[in-house]
Every structure is written in C-alpha cells, then in structure tokens.
Amino acid sequence: MDVSREALLGRMRELKDLSGIIGLATWDQETYLPPKAEAARAAQLSTLQGLYHERLVAPEVADWLARVGAAPQSDDERAMVRLLSRERDRAVRVPVDLVRALAEAQGAALTAWRVAREGRDFAAFAPALQRLLSLRREQADAIGHEGERYDALLAGFEPGLSTARLMPVLHALRDQLVPLVQALDGWPPGPDVLAGLRFPADAQWRFTVELLGRLGFDLEAGRQDKAVHPFTGGTHPTDVRLTTRISEENLSAALFSTIHECGHGLYEQGFRPEDHRSVLAQAPSMGLHESQSRLWENLVGRSLPFWKALYPRAQASFPSQLGTVSLEAFHAALNRVARSPIRVEADEVTYNLHIVLRTELELELLRGNLAAADLPAAWNAASQQLLGLQPQDDVKGVLQDIHWAWGELGYFPTYALGNLYAASLLRACEAAVPGVWEAIAAGDFLPLRSWLRTHVHAEGARLDAEDLVRKVTGTGLTDVDFVAYLRRKYGALSGRSL
Amino acid sequence: MDVSREALLGRMRELKDLSGIIGLATWDQETYLPPKAEAARAAQLSTLQGLYHERLVAPEVADWLARVGAAPQSDDERAMVRLLSRERDRAVRVPVDLVRALAEAQGAALTAWRVAREGRDFAAFAPALQRLLSLRREQADAIGHEGERYDALLAGFEPGLSTARLMPVLHALRDQLVPLVQALDGWPPGPDVLAGLRFPADAQWRFTVELLGRLGFDLEAGRQDKAVHPFTGGTHPTDVRLTTRISEENLSAALFSTIHECGHGLYEQGFRPEDHRSVLAQAPSMGLHESQSRLWENLVGRSLPFWKALYPRAQASFPSQLGTVSLEAFHAALNRVARSPIRVEADEVTYNLHIVLRTELELELLRGNLAAADLPAAWNAASQQLLGLQPQDDVKGVLQDIHWAWGELGYFPTYALGNLYAASLLRACEAAVPGVWEAIAAGDFLPLRSWLRTHVHAEGARLDAEDLVRKVTGTGLTDVDFVAYLRRKYGALSGRSL
Numbered sequence: 001m002d003v004s005r006e007a008l009l010g011r012m013r014e015l016k017d018l019s020g021i022i023g024l025a026t027w028d029q030e031t032y033l034p035p036k037a038e039a040a041r042a043a044q045l046s047t048l049q050g051l052y053h054e055r056l057v058a059p060e061v062a063d064w065l066a067r068v069g070a071a072p073q074s075d076d077e078r079a080m081v082r083l084l085s086r087e088r089d090r091a092v093r094v095p096v097d098l099v100r101a102l103a104e105a106q107g108a109a110l111t112a113w114r115v116a117r118e119g120r121d122f123a124a125f126a127p128a129l130q131r132l133l134s135l136r137r138e139q140a141d142a143i144g145h146e147g148e149r150y151d152a153l154l155a156g157f158e159p160g161l162s163t164a165r166l167m168p169v170l171h172a173l174r175d176q177l178v179p180l181v182q183a184l185d186g187w188p189p190g191p192d193v194l195a196g197l198r199f200p201a202d203a204q205w206r207f208t209v210e211l212l213g214r215l216g217f218d219l220e221a222g223r224q225d226k227a228v229h230p231f232t233g234g235t236h237p238t239d240v241r242l243t244t245r246i247s248e249e250n251l252s253a254a255l256f257s258t259i260h261e262c263g264h265g266l267y268e269q270g271f272r273p274e275d276h277r278s279v280l281a282q283a284p285s286m287g288l289h290e291s292q293s294r295l296w297e298n299l300v301g302r303s304l305p306f307w308k309a310l311y312p313r314a315q316a317s318f319p320s321q322l323g324t325v326s327l328e329a330f331h332a333a334l335n336r337v338a339r340s341p342i343r344v345e346a347d348e349v350t351y352n353l354h355i356v357l358r359t360e361l362e363l364e365l366l367r368g369n370l371a372a373a374d375l376p377a378a379w380n381a382a383s384q385q386l387l388g389l390q391p392q393d394d395v396k397g398v399l400q401d402i403h404w405a406w407g408e409l410g411y412f413p414t415y416a417l418g419n420l421y422a423a424s425l426l427r428a429c430e431a432a433v434p435g436v437w438e439a440i441a442a443g444d445f446l447p448l449r450s451w452l453r454t455h456v457h458a459e460g461a462r463l464d465a466e467d468l469v470r471k472v473t474g475t476g477l478t479d480v481d482f483v484a485y486l487r488r489k490y491g492a493l494s495g496r497s498l
Numbered sequence: 499m500d501v502s503r504e505a506l507l508g509r510m511r512e513l514k515d516l517s518g519i520i521g522l523a524t525w526d527q528e529t530y531l532p533p534k535a536e537a538a539r540a541a542q543l544s545t546l547q548g549l550y551h552e553r554l555v556a557p558e559v560a561d562w563l564a565r566v567g568a569a570p571q572s573d574d575e576r577a578m579v580r581l582l583s584r585e586r587d588r589a590v591r592v593p594v595d596l597v598r599a600l601a602e603a604q605g606a607a608l609t610a611w612r613v614a615r616e617g618r619d620f621a622a623f624a625p626a627l628q629r630l631l632s633l634r635r636e637q638a639d640a641i642g643h644e645g646e647r648y649d650a651l652l653a654g655f656e657p658g659l660s661t662a663r664l665m666p667v668l669h670a671l672r673d674q675l676v677p678l679v680q681a682l683d684g685w686p687p688g689p690d691v692l693a694g695l696r697f698p699a700d701a702q703w704r705f706t707v708e709l710l711g712r713l714g715f716d717l718e719a720g721r722q723d724k725a726v727h728p729f730t731g732g733t734h735p736t737d738v739r740l741t742t743r744i745s746e747e748n749l750s751a752a753l754f755s756t757i758h759e760c761g762h763g764l765y766e767q768g769f770r771p772e773d774h775r776s777v778l779a780q781a782p783s784m785g786l787h788e789s790q791s792r793l794w795e796n797l798v799g800r801s802l803p804f805w806k807a808l809y810p811r812a813q814a815s816f817p818s819q820l821g822t823v824s825l826e827a828f829h830a831a832l833n834r835v836a837r838s839p840i841r842v843e844a845d846e847v848t849y850n851l852h853i854v855l856r857t858e859l860e861l862e863l864l865r866g867n868l869a870a871a872d873l874p875a876a877w878n879a880a881s882q883q884l885l886g887l888q889p890q891d892d893v894k895g896v897l898q899d900i901h902w903a904w905g906e907l908g909y910f911p912t913y914a915l916g917n918l919y920a921a922s923l924l925r926a927c928e929a930a931v932p933g934v935w936e937a938i939a940a941g942d943f944l945p946l947r948s949w950l951r952t953h954v955h956a957e958g959a960r961l962d963a964e965d966l967v968r969k970v971t972g973t974g975l976t977d978v979d980f981v982a983y984l985r986r987k988y989g990a991l992s993g994r995s996l
Binding site: 013014017018020021024025028032033034035036037039040041043044046047048051218219220221222223225235236238239240276277 | 512516522523526533534537541542716717718723736
C-alpha cells in the first residue's frame with residue numbers, strides 16, 4: 001500500500017512537472033519564440049504531450065489508483081485519486097488513432113478557417129468543420145455519455161456539469177438579457193470621451209505593471225509579458241505568467257486584459273503551497289477559473305470604487321490625455337453598452353448573448369440537427385433573434401472565433417459560467433466582508449483577495465465547481481446574482497428603470 | 499532491420515526534442531524565471547533529465563543500435579550510431595546511485611563555495627570539494643579509462659582527446675606565452691581612453707542587436723536577451739538564444755559578450771537542415787564550439803579591419819562618448835594587455851595561462867597527487883610561476899571560478915582548445931579565401947561566415963573535433979597558429995619585436 005502510494009505520488013509529481021514544462025513551451029510560443037522555430041516547437045510540444053499521455057495511461061497507474069483509492073488516508077487523498085482517475089479515464093478511452101485523426105483534422109480545419117476568412121467564403125471551411133464534428137462525436141462516444149454527446153465534451157472543461165443543468169440557466173439568462181438590452185437602447189447618448197486619444201505604449205506598460213502590484217499579484221512569483229492574444233500561462237504557482245496587449249489607440253485593451261489575466265493569476269498563485277505538486281493545485285473547471293478573471297476585470301475593474309482609488313494614478317500616468325477627463329466620465333466610458341456582432345468587443349450586458357448563441361449552435365451541431373454547411377444561416381437567424389442585428393458578413397459572424405476551427409466544442413459556455421459564478425461569489429463576499437467596497441475605494445484589495453483566496457483559490461480542485469460555489473454562496477449555478485448586478489449597475493449608470 | 503531503424507530514428511528525435519526543451523527551461527531559468535520559482539524549476543529540470551536518461555538507456559535502444567550499426571546504410575548513419583552509442587554508453591555506465599550522490603555533492607559544494615567566498619575562507623569549501631573529487635574519481639572509473647582518470651572526464655566535453663595528447667600542446671603554449679607576456683610588460687603605456695566613460699544601456703542594446711544582424715546571425719531563427727552570465731542556449735537550430743550583459747561603465751562587456759555568443763549562435767544556426775532532428779546536428783566538442791565564439795570575439799571582433807567597418811556605427815550609437823576618439827585609439831583600447839589574477843578579465847595574451855594553471859591542478863587533483871585542502875598554496879605558486887603575480891586573497895584566486903564548485907573537471911581546457919582551433923581555422927580560411935579580410939574591412943562577413951559554415955558548421959558532429967580540424971587545416975591540435983597570430987598582432991600594436 002505504502003509502496004503504491006509513494007509510486008502514485010511520484011508519478012503525479014512527474015506529471016505536474018511535465019505539464020508545467022508544457023506550460024513553459026506554450027507560453028514561450030506566444031511570447032518569445034523566433035518565427036522560424038514554429039515547426040520545431042510544434043514537434044517539441046507533441047513529444048512532451050505524448051510523454052505526458054504515456055505516463056498517465058500506463059497500466060501501473062490504474063493499479064496504484066485502485067490500491068490507494070480503496071483506503072485513502074484523508075479526504076485530500078480521496079480527492080486526489082478522484083481527479084487523477086477522471087483525467088486518466090478520459091485519456092485511456094480515446095484511442096490513439098482517434099487522437100491522431102483529431103490532431104490532423106484540427107490542422108486542416110484551422111487552415112480552412114483562415115482561407116475562408118481571407119476569401120469571406122464559409123463554404124471553404126464547411127467540409128473541414130464537418131469532418132472535425134464527426135470526429136468529435138466519435139470522441140464523445142468513446143469518452144461515454146448518457147445520450148447527450150455534448151456532456152462528454154463539456155466534462156473536459158467543466159467536470160460535473162451536464163447539458164441538462166446548463167441550458168435552463170442559459171435560457172433563463174437569455175430571457176432576461178434580451179429585454180435588458182432593449183431597455184438600454186440608445187444609451188449612452190454622448191460620444192466616447194476616450195475616442196481618438198493616443199496612449200503611449202511605455203506609459204501603458206508601466207501602468208499595467210503598477211496595477212498588478214496594487215491588485216496583489218506577486219511579481220516575484222510571476223511576471224507579465226506581451227502577447228497578441230493575451231492569456232495566463234506559466235509552469236507552477238510560483239511561476240505564473242500573465243500577458244497583455246497594448247494598443248496606443250485603445251487604453252482599455254491593455255487595462256482590461258491585464259486586470260482579467262491578473263484575476264486568473266491570483267487564482268494560480270492562491271493554491272496552498274502544500275498542494276503545489278499535486279493535482280489538487282488546479283481550478284476545478286474553466287468556468288470557475290474564468291469567474292476569477294471576470295470578477296476582477298468587470299465587477300471590480302469596471303466599478304466606480306475601483307477607479308475612485310486608481311484614477312488619480314491613471315491621470316498621473318497619462319496627464320495630457322486624462323488630465324481634464326472627470327472620474328465619472330472615465331468610468332462611464334469604460335461601461336458603454338452597444339450591440340455589436342463581435343463577441344470580444346461586447347460589453348457586460350450583451351456578452352452572454354453571444355455565448356448563448358454559440359452554445360445552442362454547438363449543441364445542435366453535435367446532436368446532428370444542424371450541418372456545418374447550414375451554420376451561417378442558423379448563426380444569422382440567432383443573431384437577429386438574440387442581438388437584434390445580423391453581421392455584415394461571415395467574417396464578422398460565424399467565422400469570427402477560432403474555437404470551432406480548433407474543434408473546441410463545449411468551451412464557449414465556460415465564459416458565461418465565469419460571469420455567473422463571479423456575481424454569485426461577489427455577493428457572498430459582500431455579505432461576509434461588509435467593508436469590502438470601502439476598502440476597494442481606498443485602494444485596498446486585500447479584503448477581497450483574502451476572501452477569494454480562502455474560499456476559492458486555496459480549495460483547489462477538491463470540489464467540483466458548482467459544489468464549491470454552492471458551499472460558498474449557498475446557491476449553485478444561477479443567473480439571479482448576475483442579472484441583479486447588471487440591473488443595479490446599469491440602472492444607476494443610465495438612470496433608466498431596468 | 500527497417501523496424502529497428504525507424505524505432506531508433508523515432509527515439510533520437512524524441513531525445514532531441516527533450517534536450518531542446520531542457521534547453522528552453524535552462525535558458526528561461528537564466529533570463530525570465532521569477533525568483534520564487536527557482537525550486538519549482540529545479541524539480542522540473544530534474545524530471546526532464548530523468549526522462550531523457552530513461553529513454554536513452556532503455557535496453558531496446560542498445561538492441562536498435564546494434565542492428566542498425568551492423569549494416570549502416572550510409573556514412574551519416576554510421577556516424578549517428580557512433581554518436582548515440584557513445585552518449586548511451588557513458589550514461590549506462592554511471593550507476594544511478596552515483597548520479598544522485600554527485601547531484602547532492604554538487605549542491606553541497608556550491609553552497610560551501612558561496613560560504614567560502616563570503617567569508618574569504620577556503621577551508622569552508624575544501625571538505626565539500628574533496629567529497630566531490632572522490633565521486634568524480636568514482637565516476638571516471640565507472641566510465642572507464644586506461645590509467646588516466648582525467649581522460650574519462652575530458653571525453654565528456656572533448657570526445658576523442660586524451661590527456662596525453664592535450665598536455666604537451668598546453669605546455670608548448672605555456673613555454674611561449676610566459677616570455678611573450680614578459681616582452682609586453684609595460685605596454686600599453688598610456689591610460690585607457692574608454693575608462694570613465696558611461697554608455698547608456700538602451701543604446702548599447704540597440705548596437706549589439708545591430709551587430710548580430712551585420713554578422714549574419716538570423717534574428718528570425720534566434721534572439722538575444724539579457725543575462726548576468728552570458729551564454730548561448732536555445733531549443734533547435736531555428737531557435738538559438740544568445741544572451742548578453744550590459745554594463746554602462748564598460749562598453750566592452752556587451753560588445754564582446756554579444757560577438758562571442760554570436761559565434762556560438764552562428765555555429766548552431768549552421769547545421770544542415772536535414773540533420774536538425776539528428777544527433778549529427780551538434781558540435782563534436784565544447785572546444786570546437788568555443789573556437790567559433792573566440793574566432794568571432796577575438797580574431798575578428800578585436801581586429802582593426804572589423805572596426806574599420808563598424809567603428810562609424812559605434813560612433814553614431816555613442817556620439818558624445820566616441821565622437822572624438824580615433825579608430826586607432828579605440829582599437830588599441832580593446833586590446834590592452836595586463837596581468838590580472840582574474841581569468842574572465844584576461845586579455846588574449848594572458849588568457850591561456852589561466853587555463854594551463856587550472857588544467858594542471860585538475861590533473862593533480864584527479865590523480866590524487868593534490869588534496870583539496872592544499873589547493874590554495876598550489877594555486878598561488880602556479881600563479882606566481884605562470885603570471886608572475888599572486889592573488890590578494892583566495893576570492894581573487896582559487897575561489898574565483900564556479901566550475902569546481904559544480905565539480906566540473908575537464909571543462910577548462912576546452913577554452914584553450916577553442917583559442918588554438920580558432921587560430922588554425924582562420925589561417926586555413928585566409929588561405930582559401932584570399933579577400934576575406936578586405937571583405938571584413940568593408941563590413942561584409944559573408945565570405946568568412948560561408949567558409950565556416952561549409953567547413954565547420956555544416957559538418958556537425960560527423961567527425962571528432964581534432965579530426966575535423968585536421969581535415970580543414972591540414973594540422974590537428976597545435977599551438978603554432980595561435981602563437982603566430984599573437985606575435986603578429988601584438989608586435990604590430992606594441993611596436994616591439996616579439
């Protein structure tokens with residue numbers, strides 16, 4: 001028994017080290033890799049992933065898991081066995097040939113997607129997407145499900161969450177957002193006070209690094225670099241790598257990508273040190289990870305108290321641009337609502353409608369009720385229904401995201417889950433820490449960060465996401481807190497009754 | 499047979515990918531790793547190195563090597579089998595327990611070395627060094643040798659070179675350098691024209707990147723970053739990572755660390771693309787690798803023709819510092835000769851005496867003729883004899899280098915080999931490419947670079963270093979070309995008859 005435990009712990013540490021190194025190679029790919037090294041890096045990553053897979057699915061691991069799982073020494077050990085078994089089962093069930101076919105189909109679909117965007121011609125993408133869909137269906141069947149294939153894919157990002165649990169919540173959300181967007185039509189009336197201003201890249205960089213320090217991101221256990229598509233990566237909770245994107249025409253890009261990634265980064269830095277080389281030191285789901293980035297980005301970073309504390313620093317960083325802009329005007333500019341066909345440009349109110357649109361289409365694609373070729377028409381109809389507009393063309397519509405070209409189905413809903421979980425967690429924090437907003441308005445983020453660290457970050461993956469949220473907030477997945485937050489915030493901003 | 503060949507090639511590519519990734523993790527450790535992540539990175543590297551070892555020494559590899567080696571399809575395949583077998587044999591022969599004991603002893607010795615430097619007390623280091631020496635002797639015996647243990651260690655850096663071949667060359671070199679240094683005593687008479695000037699870090703950075711481009715380093719297949727101790731790393735010939743060190747008080751630091759590492763980098767970028775995932779794409783020895791860095795740094799980078807071409811660019815980069823300094827004064831300042839107790843500050847004339855000193859002591863330590871505790875006395879005596887001076891204290895003497903604290907014995911001579919090989923290779927290039935210096939004086943480095951690429955870089959590890967040099971220059975390892983170069987250069991500079 002002790003021999004199995006030692007062996008299992010040793011293998012787990014090895015897998016952690018390997019996934020940390022995969023994290024390094026991926027981060028480097030998006031930050032510093034010389035352009036001619038792309039092919040070499042792809043081969044290196046494939047070798048590492050192959051080794052990771054091999055060490056995970058090795059037969060002896062099943063044996064160790066069975067022995068240790070039969071008599072776990074603690075709740076943590078039980079959770080560890082559960083998490084490792086779940087990951088291993090998924091990996092074992094998908095045949096190597098299918099993994100290879102998927103990788104090839106992803107490559108082909110990605111190329112086809114680029115060609116289709118270039119030529120504004122969805123038909124150039126449809127066959128490759130259809131092939132990928134059929135492989136994803138095969139993969140879902142290999143993993144196993146009880147009739148709903150989407151469940152098997154969703155479980156890869158959101159373990160424990162079923163389609164049957166998810167969709168009613170998304171639909172309730174949709175049913176409240178559509179009239180809310182209509183009620184905000186025409187607001188705000190004036191022009192954007194930030195439009196047309198240029199913010200020097202160096203000053204933006206310094207200001208984002210200052211923000212990280214103030215928000216409590218440990219810059220000795222992590223760093224920030226630049227990337228075209230910002231993301232959070234890294235190799236270990238002591239080595240968390242944020243990225244940001246600086247655009248001189250658009251201060252918001254760097255501000256909110258830094259604050260967003262900082263939310264992810266605080267999560268990664270908040271695991272318990274004694275868990276660091278264990279599978280417990282991870283978020284239980286992508287949705288819960290996203291709850292932390294969205295909480296900091298939107299609920300905190302676009303709030304008036306946040307800018308009460310930090311706007312003087314922003315003005316000091318950009319005196320000629322912001323010197324004459326009032327705090328209220330700046331805050332309003334960060335919170336403009338407008339229907340847009342583009343998800344990544346969407347504001348807090350309309351954003352989740354973009355997710356509902358995609359999730360419903362994914363579900364129909366996977367159920368076989370919708371063919372890839374029919375996607376543009378379905379997309380445009382849903383866009384009209386949900387957002388009240390149709391994209392000018394497919395590049396601004398169905399071809400806008402890279403996710404389907406990767407064959408990533410089941411990922412989009414995690415963005416909405418993040419928004420919903422964030423609002424519920426913040427409500428619970430406000431109840432538990434009455435002075436939290438006063439502290440934020442004074443530039444003190446410790447009360448909020450400590451509460452999140454204790455109740456969310458330090459828990460790691462001990463509980464599935466919804467169970468953790470239920471434990472902390474008293475309710476599980478719900479649209480109620482998020483919708484109440486939107487009504488409160490945008491009612492106050494717009495002066496309309498929402 | 500074909501099955502074995504495929505399997506062997508597959509394993510070789512996997513090993514190449516793994517060593518590339520170890521290169522990435524090591525480079526990152528010296529450039530961007532957050533300070534709190536040091537322990538995590540050490541664990542990740544240890545896991546990767548363990549996997550590399552395991553995949554290399556696996557019994558099936560011996561089988562594949564035997565089958566493919568019995569009937570190689572080409573000379574390249576024969577060389578590949580020879581290189582892989584040699585690496586594998588070394589790895590197999592050292593027992594895992596000894597590897598572990600060495601790693602622990604290295605850690606302890608490194609700590610003791612730091613304590614000893616801090617307290618200027620060699621005695622704090624001696625026991626840890628003695629322990630490391632005894633393990634190195636054990637390792638040398640495990641690897642195997644014909645009576646001279648140093649051979650087994652030397653082979654790790656300089657395959658094919660024996661102590662019996664090396665020492666007479668080093669002694670001949672010593673016997674000419676000692677009088678040469680004496681003949682240059684008191685030269686140069688005037689003060690250093692660069693002393694006291696400050697060179698802004700940003701301008702230095704831009705100038706070094708410009709240099710890399712002009713020398714022909716492909717910045718799309720590599721990059722430059724900053725590091726405290728400059729080195730060349732990377733993951734692949736399309737991903738070569740140079741580092742440099744900028745000191746505002748000392749322009750030479752960045753200039754010559756960039757040019758030195760560029761020499762290494764051109765070597766790495768110069769392997770044949772069809773060899774990239776093979777063991778053929780490596781230098782046959784550390785000494786030959788060092789020949790490329792020293793050739794560019796010293797023989798080219800400290801030459802008058804080089805600065806004829808580039809001094810106007812240097813003046814444009816540092817107008818207020820260099821605007822009134824003549825080309826000749828600048829060139830003379832880069833080539834001052836002075837006895838110093840410190841190896842890394844030594845000029846071209848005295849440098850190799852520092853190497854002779856260390857190599858002789860290493861040999862005596864490993865033969866058991868010298869105990870660690872007696873090193874300071876032996877060091878100081880040798881320093882007096884070779885350099886005509888004794889260090890003020892052990893920190894400026896026997897404790898100055900980190901190599902012995904790592905237990906790295908057999909490495910120092912590769913620096914001298916690099917200098918000797920560089921001079922011989924340049925002599926051969928001058929004979930083969932008559933206009934090479936005129937081109938350099940016109941800022942055209944292509945004739946030199948092409949010749950090196952064809953005759954050295956593209957050969958990879960097909961031949962052992964001395965065999966390659968013999969093929970290219972007509973002579974093997976010799977001090978003749980290097981000493982002739984020094985006499986010619988410093989005779990002209992000093993106006994003395996040398």
